Amino acid sequence: MSADPSRVRTILSVNFNHDGSGVLLREGRIAGYVTTERRSRLKKHPGLREEDLDELLDQAGADLSDIDHVMLCNLHTMDTPDIPRLHGSDLKETWLAFWVNQRNDEVSLRGRRIPCTVNPDHHLIHAATAYYTSGYDSAMAVAIDPTGCRAFAGKGSRLYPLRRDLDAWFNANIGYCYVADLMFGSSIVGAGKVMGLAPYGRPADGAGPDEEPPETVRDFAALVALADRHPRLVDVDGRKLNATLAHYIQLGLERQLTAVFAELAPLCARNGIAPDICLSGGTALNAIATQLAFESTGFERMHLHPACGDDGTAIGAALWHWHHVLGHPRLHHTNADLMYSVREYPEHTVRRAVRDHAADLVVEETGDYVARAAELVAGGAVIGWYDGAGEVGPRALGHRSIVADPRDPAMRDRLNSQVKFREHFRPFAPSVLKEHAAEWFGLSDSPFMLRATPVLKPGVPAITHVDGTSRIQSVTRQDTPAFHDLIHAFKDRTGIPMVLNTSLNTKGEPIAETPEDALRTLLGSRLDHLVLPGLIVSGRTAARS
Template structure:
């Protein structure tokens, strides 16, 4: 069979990310048939690669076998090793990967007695950019990928992506600087970056605001700038330089704005629409995303919820399907992008909850209300912190209303309680809201932000729990189409309180991945001061008086 015939016969594509945030994707006829994030199942945060049981889950989700797989993409294989994984777990965890063998030309891979054509290590930033571009509603535009390894841009037209030779890596240093600051302040780059973003507003100083940033070209110069009249924040038993966090955040925003200015010119000169896609781990910085997009000449912005390396598996599969095979693009609904392919149906959830409850005798009570959505909203409006578990878990690191802890955004005390008694994390960490999309404009001046990757000013008073120290909030907008039960919960809370949002944070504790199974969720309930855990049709309460020491 000719290459063209081979391409035409290709139906099933498997892609695996072997770097941190290990993940696997199966495309079936161009649609996402399966998605697995390794850490959710292994319970080891940032777990690289894919294990044999994760591969089985992926095949099961897509209802295919290895005999059906026509092409495999092995991404970030042995060329992106992060020191953070051994730091977190005492091992690089490569011994946990499913077994495979590559031929000497790296064009055939053998998995479980089946030899399959493969592509090894497609360009890292290309597949980041592909995840954002090919899931966007745009027919054309630019896709920018930024992470600690670089800052690269691509032009998209139809089903093709083309690299732009812009030389950003010659001067774009904030991506590396952000990782260095995270390591210095919190001991880890890939876990600490989000903490730096939350800490940054506490460290604002006039010295940093007024600095000549052209004179700040090295990390030593950044440290010197941040040490002038530095603001510190106490974290556990030490003082942390919040001004250093503020300096690198401001540096990132200024450098990203310069890139977007240049890319805006590229679009104008090449007759490309002013459509921007952002990807790479740096695109998880919701403040920089929105600040720089708003200041740019771009009209529209799209991000995929898995901006990090878990998204490279999807990007690689979509790039191969569209760019290499030339297959036409298909639109994606938000729900296809933000939630996995398989959740627990109500009957299976109820059985799993019953089994998990039985593992904690005497500690839990179970109620089966006629309307668990209204029950959850009623509990939240009365001041409870409620775990919300529904359907398949989220794709990417943000809780988006399937594995969430929910609370009343009007409460002046719930933020401290969540950080100290439930999440067990640093006191400066902010919380975000899920807001009805139809009311988001009035409260935040922004609509259609379903993936919690854009931050904006809070325009009204009365919601201190989701308002950060700088007056901003990283919002998730919710529509009935994207998530009907969650939308109904928000509507009920709005009816009760007049506020069209709830505080939403991930259902997990510090250092742990987002809970995947009912058993994981119930372990969180038992081992924290979470008040209730709500499943479809089931409300579980912890008998607080019998909480273990």
Template sequence: MSSGQPDAVRTILAVNFNHDGAAVLLREGRVAGFVTTERFSRIKKHPGLREADLAELLDQAGLSLSDVDHVLLCNLHNMDSPDIALLHGSDLKETWLEFWVDQRNARVSIHGRQIPCTVNPEHHLLHAASSFYTSPFDTAVSVAIDPLGCRAYLGRGSKLMPLRRDFDSWFTANVGYCYVAEAMFGSSIVGAGKVMGLAPYGESEGASEVDLTGITRFDELVALADKDPVPVKVGDRELNARLAHYIQRGLDIQLMELFAQLGPIAARAGIGPNLCLSGGTALNVVGTEPAFAASAFERIHFYPACGDDGTAIGAALWYWHHVLGHPRQSHPNTELMYSVRQYPEQAVQSALDEHRDEISVEVVDNYVGRAADLIAGGAVIGWFDGAAEIGPRALGHRSILADPRSPTMRDRLNSEIKLREHFRPFAPSVRNERATEWFGVSDSPFMLRAAPVLKPGVPAVTHVDGTARLQTVRREDNPAYYDLIRAFEDRTGVPMVLNTSLNTKGEPIAETPQDAVRTLLDAGLDHLVLPHMIVRRREPGTAS
């Protein structure tokens, strides 16, 4: 049994029990295993951890429970999202693994093993830790914003200390955003991204000049938006895009003010001009990017899992560095972008064999070139490679890819494949060397920055306001994906492809080869590309 001394704790298990359930095994300060529960349960936003997920995690790391020296139980029963029951008819706690915590919250019993534990470290601290400890900065301001509040921390070396400021007394747009998402789409955790996509449709001449400073309640914001509505038809419903525009403007204004305040505070504290962002609101790239650009900060870092799935890794890193005092380590992009589980050729073949009557498989040497040909010819392909992404964005391992030049591609993807609202945009994956030329920024590997599209010719990834949420791709981060984009550029002159997640409506992102094949069949993709394989749906009546 570990004594609890820093040199006795080598392996840490951390679990997030709120929505976007996740767990990490940290071994000697490095991620040895990581699971997001929904990817394996196939239940979107699944909270907590199941027995099967713990077994998967230990198997990834090549460890047993006896190797675990400390456990962090995060967001346990103290902040349950009501959206889970709304989405699934249950809080899903009945699916969790069995564990017991003693009355002092000092030890947890899992499978009969008593392990020292920490229960419910401060929520925003865990968000802030995920972005600070994975950043390249020795010092930084780390900001965590989500519907529960806005907090800032000063990071220096291995320590992360709270900044004692009451931002919640005036930073309220994060909460207002939830109200708007619930009113428009029935859920805050599912609807927030939709509000962001709808917001520019509610902008018109004069709308950006409307004074929002006196608005303090949701009903006041709704009344203001109803005075000059911008109706957008979605199925049999009519949404007022003006409401989405106003709440986005409110968030923009408050982010500007927040970053403007934090810059001088950091300078006085001897903190470098470095900003780390986390929490669900960090996914609102429309607001964070201009606020960062207008601030005194010069560099910015995100952790790809900005939501509560990232709190598991944040907790483990916080305990390793801040509590135990271990020095910081560098984290390459690939370690932050992608999980641990790889699927061998046998697993791929098993998935293909399972659906052999529904698919045809072509083995090809130059699958990257063939994929580029398919995309340039108008096909929509699934792209499956390596370990799955960490966080909600497809980053070139579990992606649906298409031609950004097509003026009809966005509508086809939204209506026929993703089965989602027509106004929602798609992202470009662009070679990092060409990103500044096309978007004015570079180094956005996690698809968490937005920028204006500076050149014509890519309507499928250009939102109605002329911007895009871009992923920049370097060959050292993802060789095959980079080579695909380069091959597409060789054929078309355009150094990017349209990239969205490999799933369809109501589904988490594909994890396994079986998930990828099912997405090919259910979503109506033209092809699924795996290393050295091109898979397509078999036409009815054709021979095996």
């Protein structure tokens, strides 16, 4: 069964791999978007549930009868053992009910038969997420994750695979998973921790050569043996972790990613595309490696979608089908279009959640909650910040954030131990006014907190990692008005045009989605306050202390 392309106006797309997600694309625009874990509260939750489909339809103001085509992505092709480790089940029993015919071209969903596409190429839909949202007329699109490294030439509305056997030598993506699993018991949760730990394994100045280049290592056992020769140990929750191993795999990723960029950059002119790169896949979240590779090769611009991981593949599949398969022209997407989901929680929902916890809260009503929040942060308070629709992707971008003073040298330890409950070595990021980003970080375009650079000026130790770098978010009023005004108000009080910004959650929890989630985070941690539009909320225990 195939639909007349001219009659396909609304596409439902679902990612069944970890970081489950769904999107409703109407006339090429996102009309609804759900990340399953944000609603189930089970981190990395794969697939989509019945209630998530209801949420998508509600966001779009649509009915199931409006859906003309369904994309079923990563279905039973990429199951990871990490989900059963995290939750005791693969969670497939939670999925919505559907049936696919023998030809894989029709799905039955709630009694309705709809044309479908099953398992479009995984790396293609990763690349599509970045390319079709980039605004570039043409570009090199690269997708890298633990399952491989693929490159595509983007021209207008189409993506063409390049015949490059990058997997023949690119193996640091796989090694990164091995290191994360060895150190933290999970490849999909531990990779970011390895990136944070890696600088602690770097040889100190004057400590001698870096033994031997990681590219000479042929397998994981040899890499571990190399790291064990001169281990640099970091005490984490009573365990001695060899940070040298983290350093080596990070170094290997940086070198191999730079080699990929160097191989692909000359192909742009040869294939008639601009010297721009669109990067996606879980490896693209490694901002240190991607920025180093970009700066070392001949690309002029780089775009990353905020949902680089598999949560973005549902978006990429829908956009690929709309543009490449159906032939529709490209559309312009603002940063705000990409950064935030569709669902906003109205004031009455926020206030009802506060009323439900009234016995545990002290509530201050204020007409200028932005100025009041800036005053609290400048005075040393750690606040939760809840505003508008939730973020797309894993980074807090000023709608579901924990905000603190970047000048405080004790702030990182305070946040890790008392608020986030996570490993002491984990760094924190700054959100900086875009017009001041270059003077502080040498970079002004990083709206999605996916680029990392050296910190150029002193005075902000809480957001400066041990290697002197920081992963930054450049903030404009157009992208996120209230958060921009908060940073500006903080600057007026302190002279510092940035705040420390981390996600509104604690260890093991997805980012807060609903007002209820945000209040639970407040009451379950040592946040000083939770700021919602018009309200400053504190826990009664904290208020008395």
